[in-house]
Amino acid sequence: MRTRPFRAAALAAAAVSITLSATLITAGPALAYSEPQVLQTRVTTAEGPVQGSAAGAVRTFQGIPYAAPPTGERRWKEPQPVRSWSAPLDARTPGSACAQPTDQPISIEGGGSEDCLHLNVTTPAGRTAERLPVIVWIHGGSFAYGDGATYRAAELAAARQGAMVVTVNYRLGAFGFLTAPGLRASANLGLLDQQAALKWVERNASAFGGNPGNVTIMGQSGGGYSVCAQLVSPGARGLFDKAIVQSAGCAGPDGSFTRAQAEANGRTVAEAARCADPRTTDSCLRRRSTGALVEASLSGHDGYRPVVDGAVLPEAPSRAIAAGRFARVPVLHGSTHDEMSGLVGFDEVMTGEPLTAEKYAEKITEQFGKDAPAILAEYPAARHSAPGAALSAVLTDSEWSTAALDTQRALARHTRVYAYDFADARAPYFRKVPRPASFPLGTGHMVDLAYLFENDLFDPLDAEQAGLADTVTAYWSRFAATGRTDAHGVPAWKPFTPRSPYVQRLASGRVGPTDFAADHHYAFWKALATAAR
Numbered sequence: 001m002r003t004r005p006f007r008a009a010a011l012a013a014a015a016v017s018i019t020l021s022a023t024l025i026t027a028g029p030a031l032a033y034s035e036p037q038v039l040q041t042r043v044t045t046a047e048g049p050v051q052g053s054a055a056g057a058v059r060t061f062q063g064i065p066y067a068a069p070p071t072g073e074r075r076w077k078e079p080q081p082v083r084s085w086s087a088p089l090d091a092r093t094p095g096s097a098c099a100q101p102t103d104q105p106i107s108i109e110g111g112g113s114e115d116c117l118h119l120n121v122t123t124p125a126g127r128t129a130e131r132l133p134v135i136v137w138i139h140g141g142s143f144a145y146g147d148g149a150t151y152r153a154a155e156l157a158a159a160r161q162g163a164m165v166v167t168v169n170y171r172l173g174a175f176g177f178l179t180a181p182g183l184r185a186s187a188n189l190g191l192l193d194q195q196a197a198l199k200w201v202e203r204n205a206s207a208f209g210g211n212p213g214n215v216t217i218m219g220q221s222g223g224g225y226s227v228c229a230q231l232v233s234p235g236a237r238g239l240f241d242k243a244i245v246q247s248a249g250c251a252g253p254d255g256s257f258t259r260a261q262a263e264a265n266g267r268t269v270a271e272a273a274r275c276a277d278p279r280t281t282d283s284c285l286r287r288r289s290t291g292a293l294v295e296a297s298l299s300g301h302d303g304y305r306p307v308v309d310g311a312v313l314p315e316a317p318s319r320a321i322a323a324g325r326f327a328r329v330p331v332l333h334g335s336t337h338d339e340m341s342g343l344v345g346f347d348e349v350m351t352g353e354p355l356t357a358e359k360y361a362e363k364i365t366e367q368f369g370k371d372a373p374a375i376l377a378e379y380p381a382a383r384h385s386a387p388g389a390a391l392s393a394v395l396t397d398s399e400w401s402t403a404a405l406d407t408q409r410a411l412a413r414h415t416r417v418y419a420y421d422f423a424d425a426r427a428p429y430f431r432k433v434p435r436p437a438s439f440p441l442g443t444g445h446m447v448d449l450a451y452l453f454e455n456d457l458f459d460p461l462d463a464e465q466a467g468l469a470d471t472v473t474a475y476w477s478r479f480a481a482t483g484r485t486d487a488h489g490v491p492a493w494k495p496f497t498p499r500s501p502y503v504q505r506l507a508s509g510r511v512g513p514t515d516f517a518a519d520h521h522y523a524f525w526k527a528l529a530t531a532a533r
Contacts, residue, residue, distance in 0.1 A: 039053065040052070040053060040054075040092075041053060041054045041059050041061075043061065043207050043208055044207060045203075045204045046203045046204055046207075047065075047085065047204075048085035048086060048087075048088075049085075049086075049087075050088065050089045050091040051089065051090055051091055051092065052092060052121070054125050056125070057125055057154065057158040058123065058124060058158055059122070059125050059208075060120070060122050060154075061091040061120065061121040061208070062091050062092065062093055062095070062118075062149060063091055063095030063118045063120065064089070064095075064118060064120070064121065065095070065118055066082065066117055066119050066168075066197050066200035067079035067081070067082055067117040067197075067200075068080040068081060068082050069117065070114060070115075070116075070117060070175070070189075071114045075286060076175070076178075076183065076185035076186075076189065076285075076286070077189075078186060078189065078192050079117060079189075079192055079193050094118070094120065094149035095116065095118030095149070096112050096115060097110075097111075097112035097113075097146070097147035097169060098112050098113075098117075098147065098169050098170065098171050098172045098176070099111060099112045099114050099116065099172070099293075099294055100146075100172050100173060100294065101144065101145070101297060101299040103299050104145055104299075104300070105430065105433070105457075106141050106446075106457070107145050111294060112147065113290065114175060116169045116171070117170070117171070117193060117196070117197075118149075118169050119168045119200065120149050120153075120167045122152070122153040122156075122157040122165045123163075123208050123210070124158050124162045124209075128162060130211075131205075131210060131214070132162055132163055132164045132209050132210045133162075133163050133164070133211060133214045133216065133477070133480040133481040134164045134201055134211060134212070134215045134216065134480075135153075135156065135165045135216050135476075135477075135480050136166045136168060136198060136217050136240070137151055137153065137166065137219065137223070138168055138170070138217065138218065138219035138223035138227060139151060139167065139168070139219070139222075139223050140219065140220045140221030140222040140223040141172070141222050142222050142300075142302070142303075143173065143176065143177050143190060143222045143225075143226075143304040143305060144172050144173040144298075144300075144303060144304050145172065146222075148168045149167065149169075150455055151167050151453040152453060153165035153167060153453055154454060155452070155454065155469065155473055156452055156473050159473035159474055159477040160473075160474050160477065160478075160487065160488070160489075161474070161478050161481045161487070163477050163480050163481070164205060164208055164210035166197070166201055168194060168197040170191075170197070170226075171190045172304070173297050173298070173303065173304050174293050174298075174304075175293070176189045176190030176193065177189070177190050177262075177306065177307065178266050178269060179257075179259060179262035179265075179266045179307055179309075180266030180270045180281055180285070181263055181266070181267060181270070181278040181281065182277070182278030182279065182280070182282055183266065183281055184282050185282075187259070187262060187307035187312070188306055188307055188309060188313055190306075191226065191230065191233060191235075191306055191312055191313065192312060194236075195230070195233070195236050195239060198215065198217070198236065199239065201239075202239060213241070214241055214480075214481070215240045216240065216243065216244060216479070216480040217230060217243050217244070218243070218244035218245075218246075218476075219244070219245065220246035220247050220248070220446065220448070221246070221247050221445065221446065222248075224245040224248025225248045225250075225254065225255025225256070225305070225306065225317075226306070227244070227245045227248070228245060228249075228250035228317040229256065229306040229317055230243075231243060231320075231321065231326040231329075231331075232314070232317045232321070232325070232326050233312055233313055233314075234314065237327055240327070241329055241483075242479065242480060243327075244332045244476065244479065245331060245333045245334075245407075246334065246335070246448060247334075247335050247336060247400070247445060247448070249318075249400070249403030249404055249407045250317045250318065250333075250407045250411065251317075251318045251321060251322065251403060251409075251410045252318060252402065252403040252407070253399075255306065256307065256313065257305040257306070257307050258307075258308055258316075259307055259308065259309060261305075262305070262307040265298055265304070268298060269297055269298060270284075270285065272296035273285060273292060273296035275288070321407075321410050321411060322410050328414050328415040329415060330416040330417070330483035330484075331411050331415060331416070331418075332417075332420070332475075332476070332479050333407055333408055333420075334419055334420030334422060334504075334506075335400050335401060335404040336421075336422045336423075336444060336445060337421050337422060337423035337442055338393075338396055338443050339395075339399070339444060340391075340396045340444070340445070341392040341439075341441040341442055341444040342429075342430075342445055342446075342447075343392075343395070343445075344388050344391050344392045344436075345388065345436035345439075348388055348437070348438060349434050349436055354386060354436070354439075355386070355387040355391060355438070357381040357387050360387035360390055363391060364376055364391070374524075374528065375528075378521060379394050384439075385438075385439045385440065387438075388436060388438050388439045389438075392439070397521050401516070401520035401522065402526065404419075405516060405517060405522050408503075412495075412498055412501075413498060417495060418479065418485050418493060418495055418504070419496040419501070419503045419504065419516070420493075420503060420505070420506050421503055421504070421505050421514055421516050421519070422451075422506045422507075423505050423506065423514070424451075424506070424507045424508050425442055425443075426465070427442060427443040427444070427448075427450070427465070428447065428450045428459035428460070428461060428462075429444075429447065429458070429459055430457055430458060430459075431456065431458055431459050448506075450469075451468060451472045451473075452473060464508045464509065465508055467508065468507070468508045468511070471490050471491075471506070474490050475490060475493065491504075491511045491512050494513075503515075503516035
């Protein structure tokens with residue numbers, strides 16, 4: 001089979017005294033009865049005191065620096081210790097997102113800046129007898145877009161188990177993952193930033209009521225591939241105890257680049273920045289402004305990945321995990337049932353025309369060549385609600401579902417695994433983005449995050465979806481606490497093992513076992529891959 005270009009378009013983280021003041025922070029008297037009461041709350045970290053806010057069931061601290069600003073002389077340097085402070089740091093608003101293009105719906109408005117190595121902490125407002133499990137969220141965005149503050153974590157932090165949730169910024173694109181001939185820099189600064197954030201958690205979790213000895217790293221899409229890389233990276237060993245990977249395969253396509261692939265992309269960036277001569281590339285690129293480097297940067301979803309550099313990432317995650325050379329911590333892993341529905345639906349919305357059966361056959365032939373007849377026989381348009389639904393199923397199963405099951409099988413040979421298929425047929429969608437008329441989108445790429453975080457990207461949940469969100473956050477927080485999913489009051493969820501590949505279906509009104517391999521035509525795709533060798 002040939003490489004699937006559709007993937008690129010879809011790849012669309014010791015206790016001290018806490019003081020509360022009774023100062024009500026509102027925008028004016030008119031809001032006094034409609035807004036929740038917001039109180040100031042202060043925590044002293046190893047670097048200095050931070051002033052956050054408490055509202056409702058949670059306390060929130062935003063924009064806390066975990067490393068020195070990677071600006072000026074520190075551009076393309078490994079993360080450096082942040083300078084300590086004595087006056088309280090105002091942590092009531094987010095810090096800047098990391099510099100990024102603004103050409104995608106998931107881009108951060110304004111494009112961010114290079115001074116961006118901040119994190120955000122959300123914890124339950126009340127004191128607890130035991131230390132809270134810590135969840136470190138690594139956001140997605142194809143290693144080029146997004147930030148941590150977008151993912152507000154009140155529901156996850158206040159779930160039944162309770163958790164300290166840390167959402168992290170890390171350098172993106174040309175500032176975090178650039179490998180160009182002549183550039184003297186680590187290929188994986190973004191991964192090193194994530195590790196620096198985990199070291200901050202190790203130093204400071206106790207101050208917020210968290211347990212630094214019980215840390216779960218969690219990520220989706222690019223963030224999920226980051227978790228795959230951290231499972232393998234020697235620098236991350238001992239910094240986390242469990243892992244949650246959403247919509248990212250650690251086997252097969254594992255989200256990494258070889259050095260040759262990374263250098264080819266880096267050469268393109270250097271040329272666009274007019275710094276193509278390897279003898280002067282380093283000094284030339286360092287003179288370029290943030291805006292100029294963003295302008296020269298590869299935009300879209302296929303320009304940057306963690307690089308197999310022999311040091312930060314000694315080998316490809318797929319190879320290391322298959323051989324058992326990874327941190328053997330419990331892993332919760334899964335994907336959405338309809339990963340590619342958004343891409344197919346977007347084409348329909350843009351053209352104004354539903355996909356026809358004839359066009360469906362043409363797209364499959366164009367994409368899969370000699371394998372097209374077998375695929376069309378396995379996925380006839382007439383067996384789906386519309387040809388667009390058939391195309392979504394083909395792309396989802398070939399590019400995502402097969403890799404998901406391969407990952408679960410590889411991991412389960414060495415550690416405890418819980419596997420899921422997020423399959424809510426009536427999932428919310430991106431706010432103010434029209435849906436296709438010809439077929440339902442189900443649960444597409446990223447949409448599962450609407451059930452875990454408060455994020456303005458998505459439509460609000462209805463009552464039934466909110467019930468599923470309660471179940472999902474109960475599973476996730478229980479896993480973070482214990483490495484298991486046996487949360488009280490929710491359906492049983494068995495581990496995935498080589499002999500019993502159990503996958504939990506997560507859907508409104510239907511949570512329980514599902515035959516993932518049959519539903520996603522796993523045997524068909526494996527046979528096709530074998531025949532192509």
